[in-house]
Every structure is written in C-alpha cells, then in structure tokens.
Amino acid sequence: MRATRASAPNILLVTLDTTRADHLGAYGYPLARTPTLDLLAREGVLFERALTSAPITLPAHASLLTGAYPFAHGVRNNGTFSLRDDAATLATVLHEHGYRTAAFVSAFVLDRRYGLARGFDVYDDRMPLERSGDQTGSRAIEWLRSVAAAAAKGPPFLLWLHLYDPHDPYTPPERFRDAFPDRPYDGEIAFADDVIGSVLSQVGQLGLESNTIVAVVGDHGESLGEHGESTHAVFVYESTLRVPMILRWPGHVPAGRRVMTPVRGIDLAPTLLELAAAPPLPAAQGASLVSVMRGADAKDARPIYAESYFPLLYMNWAPLRSMQEARWKFIEAPAPELYDLASDSNERVNLFERMPARAADLRRALDQLTGGSAGTMAERRLDRDAAAKLAALGYVSAALPQTPTQSDITRPDPKRMIDVFNTIRTANAALQQGRWDEAADMARHALERDPRNAFAMLVRANANRERGRYRDALDGYRAYLEIVPMSADAHHRMAICHARLGNVEGALKETDAALAIDSRFADAHDLRGGLLAERGQTDEAVRALRTAVDIDPENAAYRIGLARVLTSGRRLDEADDQLRRALQLQPENPDGHAGLGGLLAARGRADAAVEEFERSLRIRPDADDVRLDLARALEAAGRAADARREFERLASAAETPQDIRAAARARLLRRP
Numbered sequence: 001m002r003a004t005r006a007s008a009p010n011i012l013l014v015t016l017d018t019t020r021a022d023h024l025g026a027y028g029y030p031l032a033r034t035p036t037l038d039l040l041a042r043e044g045v046l047f048e049r050a051l052t053s054a055p056i057t058l059p060a061h062a063s064l065l066t067g068a069y070p071f072a073h074g075v076r077n078n079g080t081f082s083l084r085d086d087a088a089t090l091a092t093v094l095h096e097h098g099y100r101t102a103a104f105v106s107a108f109v110l111d112r113r114y115g116l117a118r119g120f121d122v123y124d125d126r127m128p129l130e131r132s133g134d135q136t137g138s139r140a141i142e143w144l145r146s147v148a149a150a151a152a153k154g155p156p157f158l159l160w161l162h163l164y165d166p167h168d169p170y171t172p173p174e175r176f177r178d179a180f181p182d183r184p185y186d187g188e189i190a191f192a193d194d195v196i197g198s199v200l201s202q203v204g205q206l207g208l209e210s211n212t213i214v215a216v217v218g219d220h221g222e223s224l225g226e227h228g229e230s231t232h233a234v235f236v237y238e239s240t241l242r243v244p245m246i247l248r249w250p251g252h253v254p255a256g257r258r259v260m261t262p263v264r265g266i267d268l269a270p271t272l273l274e275l276a277a278a279p280p281l282p283a284a285q286g287a288s289l290v291s292v293m294r295g296a297d298a299k300d301a302r303p304i305y306a307e308s309y310f311p312l313l314y315m316n317w318a319p320l321r322s323m324q325e326a327r328w329k330f331i332e333a334p335a336p337e338l339y340d341l342a343s344d345s346n347e348r349v350n351l352f353e354r355m356p357a358r359a360a361d362l363r364r365a366l367d368q369l370t371g372g373s374a375g376t377m378a379e380r381r382l383d384r385d386a387a388a389k390l391a392a393l394g395y396v397s398a399a400l401p402q403t404p405t406q407s408d409i410t411r412p413d414p415k416r417m418i419d420v421f422n423t424i425r426t427a428n429a430a431l432q433q434g435r436w437d438e439a440a441d442m443a444r445h446a447l448e449r450d451p452r453n454a455f456a457m458l459v460r461a462n463a464n465r466e467r468g469r470y471r472d473a474l475d476g477y478r479a480y481l482e483i484v485p486m487s488a489d490a491h492h493r494m495a496i497c498h499a500r501l502g503n504v505e506g507a508l509k510e511t512d513a514a515l516a517i518d519s520r521f522a523d524a525h526d527l528r529g530g531l532l533a534e535r536g537q538t539d540e541a542v543r544a545l546r547t548a549v550d551i552d553p554e555n556a557a558y559r560i561g562l563a564r565v566l567t568s569g570r571r572l573d574e575a576d577d578q579l580r581r582a583l584q585l586q587p588e589n590p591d592g593h594a595g596l597g598g599l600l601a602a603r604g605r606a607d608a609a610v611e612e613f614e615r616s617l618r619i620r621p622d623a624d625d626v627r628l629d630l631a632r633a634l635e636a637a638g639r640a641a642d643a644r645r646e647f648e649r650l651a652s653a654a655e656t657p658q659d660i661r662a663a664a665r666a667r668l669l670r671r672p
C-alpha cells in the first residue's frame with residue numbers, strides 16, 4: 001500500500017531526552033523558558049500524564065517506535081541490546097506506506113547498531129559521543145529543505161529528531177547558561193526548546209505547517225535527587241517515568257486541549273499511524289489516542305507498565321517493574337511498594353503493608369500482562385568501541401551476562417543500594433576525568449557496601465592501572481573476571497598492565513585470552529602486534545597489526561603502529577601506504593608525522609625526515625623520542641649545529657625520560 005495521496009500528513013517526531021514534564025512551562029513550571037513547546041501545547045493537545053515504559057534511552061525509544069513494551073520488543077538496556085531485525089516500527093510501516101523517512105539522533109546510545117535505523121532512508125548518527133541539539137537540528141533542517149519541494153506535492157515525510165541536551169552533565173550553551181545560572185538542567189531544556197523552535201520555523205517557512213503533525217515526547221524524566229537518585233535508570237518512580245507529550249496538527253487535532261487520562265509512550269506510534277491513515281503496527285501493545293484527543297472519555301484506565309532491568313544488568317541487583325491502574329501504582333521489588341498517586345504523587349508513603357489486596361490485584365495484573373516472565377531479551381554483544389563510548393557518556397561499562405530468573409527478587413533491593421550506585425557513578429565520572437585517586441577511593445567505599453559489585457571492581461582496577469599501580473590493578477581485574485569471566489576487556493587491560501611492568505610474556509598471554517573471547521577485538525590485536533614486534537617477531541607482528549587495521553580501517557593509530565613495524569622490517573613501500581592513509585584520516589596526527597619521518601629517514605631522505613619530525617613536534621612539543629629522531633635526522637642531513645642543539649636540549653632537561661637523555665648524552669660525548 002502506498003501513500004500517494006498528497007494530503008497524507010508529514011510527521012515531525014521530536015524526542016526529548018531526559019526531560020521532565022514538570023519542567024516545561026506548558027506543564028505549569030513557572031521558571032521554564034520553553035516558548036516553543038508552550039505554543040505547541042496551545043495549538044495542539046497536551047497529555048498531562050504521559051508515561052514512558054523504561055527510564056533508559058534505548059529501551060524507551062524502542063518502545064516509542066514499536067508501540068510495544070520492552071518485555072515484548074526485547075530491548076532492556078543501553079549498549080547490550082538491539083532491536084530485532086524483524087520488529088516493525090513507526091518508520092518501517094510509514095516507509096512501506098510510501099513515506100520518505102529520516103532520523104537525526106544526538107547520542108551514541110541511539111547509534112544505528114542498536115537497531116532503530118531500519119525503515120529510515122536517512123539515519124544521521126555520525127558523531128563522536130553526542131552532539132548538541134543545534135547541530136542535530138541544523139542537519140534536520142538541511143534535510144527538510146532538500147525534501148520540501150517534493151513534499152508539497154509528492155510523498156509525505158517522517159522526520160525524527162532526537163535531542164540529548166537535557167541529559168547530564170548539564171552544560172547548556174553560554175546564553176542559556178547565563179540565563180539559568182543556578183538551574184543548568186532547565187537551561188538545557190530551554191536550549192532544546194530553542195532548537196525545536198528553529199526546526200518549526202523552517203517547517204513554517206517551507207509552507208508545511210498545516211500538513212505536518214508535530215509530536216513531541218520525552219524518552220524519560222530525571223530524578224534530580226528524588227528518592228536519592230540523581231539522574232535516571234535505576235528507579236521506576238514518576239520523576240523518571242513521567243514525560244512531556246504534545247501533539248499538534250492544525251485543524252485535525254483540537255487546539256489547547258489538555259488530556260487528563262494517563263497515557264503511555266507506546267500509544268504514540270499507533271496514534272500517529274491512525275492520523276496518517278497508515279496501517280497499524282502489528283505487534284503494538286499501545287493503542288491510538290485519536291478518540292481520547294478528540295474528547296472521548298476513556299472508560300477504562302489503561303494499565304501502565306514500566307520496568308528497569310538496569311539494576312540487574314549492571315549492578316546484579318533486583319530489577320524493578322511497576323504496574324499502574326488509575327490512581328494506584330505497584331512496584332515489584334524485594335520490598336514491594338504501593339502508592340496512591342492521587343494523594344501522593346511523589347510516591348513517599350508506601351501503602352503495601354496497609355493495602356495487601358490492592359497490591360495483590362496489581363501484581364496479578366503485572367503477571368498477566370508480562371506472561372509471568374521477564375520477557376524477551378534481545379541482547380547483542382557489547383563491542384569495545386561501544387563500551388568505551390558508553391563509559392565516557394557515564395554509562396557503566398560492566399555489562400554482566402545476567403539471565404533474569406525468578407530468584408531476582410532475592411537480589412539486593414535497588415532502593416537500599418542507591419547510595420552505592422551514586423558512589424560508583426561519581427567514581428566512574430572521576431575516572432573519566434582523570435582523577436584516579438578519587439576514583440579508586442570511591443570504588444573502594446562502594447565495595448565495602450557491596451563486595452561483589454563488578455562495576456565497582458572494574459572502576460577500581462582501571463583507576464589503579466591509570467595511576468600506575470599495575471600489580472593492584474591486576475589483582476582487581478582477576479577478581480572482576482571471577483564474576484564476569486567472559487570479559488575480553490578485562491583480559492586486555494591486564495595485558496596492558498603486564499606490558500607496563502615489562503612482562504611481555506604475561507601480556508601476550510592476556511591478549512590471547514582477550515582474543516579467544518572476542519576475535520574481533522581490534523585493540524587486543526594492536527597490542528599483541530606491538531608486543532610481538534618488541535620480541536623481534538616482525539612477520540607475526542605485522543599480521544596481528546594488519547588484523548587490527550582490517551577490523552577498523554578508519555583507525556589511524558592502528559595504521560601508524562603497523563607502519564612503524566613495517567619500517568623497521570624495511571618494508572618501506574607498505575609502510576608508506578599505511579602512513580599516507582593514516583594521515584588522510586587524521587592530517588594532524590603527531591604519530592603519523594613522526595612515523596613518516598622515520599620512513600623518510602630509512603630511505604635516506606634526511607631533509608624530508610627533518611620536516612616531518614618538526615611538524616610532529618609542532619603538534620606535540622614534549623615528545624622526546626621524536627626529538628631524538630629529529631636530532632639524528634638533522635645530523636644525517638649535515639646540519640651539525642642544529643643537531644647538537646637538540647641533543648643538548650634532551651641531555652639537559654630533567655623531564656626527559658632517562659633512556660632518551662642517556663642516548664643524547666652518549667651522542668654528545670662521541671662528538672669531536
């Protein structure tokens with residue numbers, strides 16, 4: 001079936017990361033500066049109580065796009081799950097229906113590898129870790145302009161824009177930082193609102209406003225300290241489940257209506273498909289809100305489910321699941337909870353003991369909905385690159401291969417462990433920011449409370465490695481591997497420790513262990529190649545380094561490492577090829593220029609070598625090994641005085657590594 005009718009609406013879907021509904025002006029927050037969203041609410045429908053199905057970016061977005069709960073689509077966490085290839089989404093259905101489709105996302109957690117890209121003609125996810133909303137917005141605007149002419153008379157479009165700015169750390173751009181000196185989180189939301197404003201004004205300028213449905217929805221909220229949680233992901237309280245949801249389509253949905261009936265994120269895709277007269281999602285658990293928006297009274301309250309498997313998957317604690325019917329909310333946990341949201345919207349008074357029958361009803365409803373099991377687990381292997389990027393974004397990198405079981409309920413209760421979680425999060429942040437002592441200290445504190453916490457073990461071992469305590473780090477990785485035996489990463493880090501301790505054999509054993517677990521682990525191949533070269537096994541080293549390059553051809557460092565070994569093996573043409581490609585990838589890579597200098601020196605082209613070494617030193621002046629190479633090249637080029645000056649500089653500077661200083665002194669002594 002094709003949507004050839006020119007009247008079929010365009011759909012602009014904006015997902016706001018980490019945005020609490022009660023921090024928008026439209027939801028009654030007096031301190032907000034959200035004029036765009038407030039205007040959308042006046043011109044469209046605002047859902048007073050919209051709830052996400054998981055307080056975690058990837059599962060929440062998978063639910064928004066599939067109209068299904070996480071236990072059905074199987075995406076239960078960031079990083080280690082991806083949406084199955086056969087899952088229908090808003091994008092696959094609309095694409096099939098003739099829509100042009102494009103997505104512009106702002107964080108690596110929504111990278112195409114996690115399965116949300118299917119159905120999109122364009123899936124713009126190229127960024128280091130995250131990008132600010134104005135960058136994503138301007139990419140979306142470019143795309144809008146490129147399709148605008150056709151959209152007026154040709155196929156309609158689905159444009160999904162994801163804005164990550166309100167996610168912590170809260171660092172709004174200057175003009176929003178200055179406007180919100182004490183409330184940077186609100187500043188981020190104001191910034192996101194501003195970005196939406198510029199996209200909408202483009203929609204207006206292109207004359208598309210009247211035939212474009214604008215849907216804005218949050219993926220989850222933010223605790224901001226409530227219940228002891230600073231951000232999101234652990235708990236399933238309203239602070240992270242309740243999100244903004246606003247829908248505008250002039251003339252088709254009522255203007256200024258505020259829907260009080262609680263609704264779910266999974267209802268949005270069915271709603272949009274009905275409005276677009278497109279086929280429904282076959283596996284949707286959500287239901288269209290079209291009649292609710294138009295004022296029909298919802299007779300029966302929709303059951304509202306939410307979950308977080310984050311505590312189990314990352315911390316080895318009990319997962320949390322909640323079920324809400326009308327004013328009552330039940331949370332399944334080792335110590336179960338029951339709240340009356342009508343009188344206690346902040347979920348402070350646990351009524352579980354006082355109202356056992358009510359709790360039992362909701363527990364039964366929960367079991368009925370989920371089929372009494374944890375549901376589908378669409379796990380994927382966490383690749384290295386992903387683990388590192390997720391850790392840098394503040395996500396813990398210790399993904400435990402946990403299988404949920406009925407005994408989950410005997411694991412530690414997240415609400416009793418939240419301080420441990422906060423400590424580990426702070427420790428991980430310290431680790432990412434290079435404060436090793438602090439990271440190690442805090443991880444130790446966490447381990448005192450929760451001795452078998454794998455993530456805390458990993459943070460402590462990494463901090464010890466970073467601050468040069470290699471033997472402590474090795475002990476830490478060994479303990480970690482007892483709990484997470486299949487961690488190729490831990491073996492790789494052990495190899496680094498052994499190498500720093502000068503134990504090449506031990507290091508090689510660990511790289512082999514890492515590669516036995518994950519044969520596509522490029523860093524481990526790269527390290528193994530370097531170790532083999534150190535042992536003089538050049539051919540084997542070249543093979544290992546080539547494997548790293550083959551796995552990740554865009555990585556300049558791998559090519560430079562390979563070129564060094566090729567140069568020392570006198571395979572100069574091959575080295576040349578690798579270096580040129582590395583410098584195409586990263587023209588200002590100091591190692592690339594140093595490597596090229598080494599190659600030119602090996603070819604006897606001393607003058608050209610001098611130039612490359614100098615260029616490398618301009619980029620990174622404190623590289624004494626390169627300065628030693630430069631001094632030697634100057635000497636070979638017949639520039640004795642220049643060479644002497646460099647040797648003297650190396651021989652006298654206290655911070656020069658000892659071996660380099662000794663080499664420089666020896667050279668000076670041999671001079672006439």
Ligand SMILES: [Zn+2]
Nearest residue numbers: 017018057219
């Ligand atoms: Zn998120």
